[in-house]
Amino acid sequence: MSQYQELKQACYAANMQLPQLGLVLFTFGNASVVDREKGVFAIKPSGVPYATLRPEDIVIMSLGGKIVEGDKRPSSDTKTHAVLFNHWDHIGGIVHTHSTYATAWAQAQLDIPLLGTTHADHLTADIPCAPPMSDAMIAGDYEHQTGWQILNEFQRRGLSPREAEMVLLSNHAPFTWGSTVEKAVYNSAVLEEIARMAYLSSTLRPGVPRLKDALIQKHYDRKHGANSYYGQS
Ligand SMILES: O=C(CO)[C@@H](O)[C@H](O)COP(=O)(O)O
Numbered sequence: 001m002s003q004y005q006e007l008k009q010a011c012y013a014a015n016m017q018l019p020q021l022g023l024v025l026f027t028f029g030n031a032s033v034v035d036r037e038k039g040v041f042a043i044k045p046s047g048v049p050y051a052t053l054r055p056e057d058i059v060i061m062s063l064g065g066k067i068v069e070g071d072k073r074p075s076s077d078t079k080t081h082a083v084l085f086n087h088w089d090h091i092g093g094i095v096h097t098h099s100t101y102a103t104a105w106a107q108a109q110l111d112i113p114l115l116g117t118t119h120a121d122h123l124t125a126d127i128p129c130a131p132p133m134s135d136a137m138i139a140g141d142y143e144h145q146t147g148w149q150i151l152n153e154f155q156r157r158g159l160s161p162r163e164a165e166m167v168l169l170s171n172h173a174p175f176t177w178g179s180t181v182e183k184a185v186y187n188s189a190v191l192e193e194i195a196r197m198a199y200l201s202s203t204l205r206p207g208v209p210r211l212k213d214a215l216i217q218k219h220y221d222r223k224h225g226a227n228s229y230y231g232q233s
Contacts (some may be wrong), residue, residue, distance in 0.1 A: 002060075002069060003184070004035075004038075004042065004060045004068075004069055004182060005036075005055075006053075007033055007035050007038075007040070007042045007058075007060070008042050008055050008056070008058040009040035009055050009138060010033050010042070010073065011031060011033045011044070011058045011181065012053065012054070012057075012058050012183060012204060014031040014095070014182065014184070014185050015030065015031045015044045015053060015058075015180040015184050015188055016050060016064065016111045017031075018031065018050065018095070018185070019050045019051075020190075021037070021038070021101075021185070021188075021189045021213055023097040023099040023188055023189060023192060024048055024097050024098060024099070025098075026050070027046075027048060027049050027050070028080060028094070028097065028098040029095070029096050029098055029173075030043060030044040030075040030077055030081075030095075030096050030168060031043075031044060031082045031087075031094065031095045031096075031110070031185065032075075032078075032093065032094045032095075032181070032183065033092065033093045033095065033181045034063070034085045034091070034093070034139050035090055035138060036063075036089070038065075038165075039063050039064075039081070039228075040060050040061060040063065040068050040098045041060075041061055041063065041081065041085055042058050042060055042063055043059055043061060043074050043075050043078055043081060044058065044075050045057050045058065045059050045070065045074060045075065046073045046074060046075050046076050047070035047073070048072065048170040051089070054070065057070075057072055057205065058070065059072055059073075059074040059075075059078075060073055061078060061082065063085060063086055065078075065079065065082055066216065069184060070073040070139070072075050074220075076143065077096050077143055077146075078143065079085060079141065079143035079144040079146075079147065080096070080143045080144070080146045080150075081096075081147070081149075082144075082147065083144060083146075083147025083148060083151065084116060084147055084150065084151070084175075084177060087147075087151055088151075088160060088161050088177070090161075090179060091104065091161070091177040091178065091179065091184075092178065092179050092180045092181060092184075093177065093178055093179075093180055093181025093182070093183065093184040093185075094175065094176070094177045094181075095175070095176050095177070095181070095185055095187070095188045096173065096174070096176075097173060097174060097176075097188050097192070098188040099173075099174065099188065099191070099192040100172040100196075101192055101194070101195035101196040101199050102168060102174040102191050102192050102195040103172075103173040103174065104172065104195070104199065105129060105168055105195050105198070105199070106126075106129055106168035106169055106171065106172055106173050106174060106209075107170075107171055109129055109131070109132065109170040110129055110172065111126040111127060111128055111129050111168075112126060112127035112129075112168070112194060112195055112198050113126050113198060113210055114126050114210055114211050114216060115197070115198050115201050115202075115208060115209075115210060115211060116201070116211055117172065117211065117215065117219045118190075118193070118194055118197060119122045119194050119197075119198070119211070120211055120215065120216045120220055121195070121219050122165075122190055122223075122227070123163055123164045123165070123166070123185075124163065124216050124217060124220045124221075125157075125159060125163075125164055125166070126167055127168065127191065127194065127195075128153055128154070128164065128167050129167075129168040129169075129170055130149045130150055130152075130153040130167055130168065130169050130170060130212065131149075131153070131162065131170055132170040132171060133145060133146070133149055133170075137149065146169060149169065149171070150167050150175060153167065154167070155187070157160040161177065165177050165178050165183070165184070165187045165228070166187050166188075166190075166191045174188065174191055174192075178220035190225055
């Protein structure tokens with residue numbers, strides 16, 4: 001019995017929620033879970049369809065980037081996950097999807113504007129779209145640099161990854177995270193819903209006004225009290 005059985009099971013369960021929520025097709029995307037005490041994280045194997053994925057297929061990686069356990073190749077996004085786990089020590093899980101509306105905003109290289117209270121319930125900023133990566137970053141260790149593109153963009157904007165738990169990568173797709181992988185999955189589903197609402201609102205009324213500042217903080221604060229679901233940071 002693997003010492004990582006529980007971690008693999010949690011990672012498997014999170015990955016299987018992605019197609020169930022309509023956030024991925026076939027082999028798109030991946031979810032990961034970290035065990036900081038053991039210095040490892042579990043991640044979906046590369047190219048394995050969700051339809052045939054098994055808990056024993058989940059790959060265990062060291063936070064240093066070495067395969068610890070598993071006979072399949074880890075996700076092609078593994079280094080991106082590793083950068084975030086190594087630099088944001090409050091996160092427990094990461095999800096990457098190609099969900100349709102969030103990916104459409106990412107391909108358009110646009111932040112998702114804060115148009116309504118559904119968005120304000122979850123963060124008080126526009127959902128950031130990190131700019132296209134430089135040719136040098138692309139030519140380098142692309143997946144590692146993708147993680148740094150996220151870190152650098154949050155630092156540039158002065159955004160807290162404890163409040164904003166989601167990002168779009170230009171011409172790629174979204175990443176989300178949370179204190180648990182279940183929260184990261186929740187954030188991916190909420191991101192897709194906000195992206196769809198914002199697209200529809202902007203199509204119905206081009207130049208639609210943003211939610212009033214006074215309402216943004218009020219909505220966020222009332223949803224992030226000590227005993228609220230969202231309050232589980
Ligand atoms: O972002 C991408 C491809 O654009 C990847 O997330 C794939 O969607 C899944 O790759 P694997 O995890 O199967 O390697």
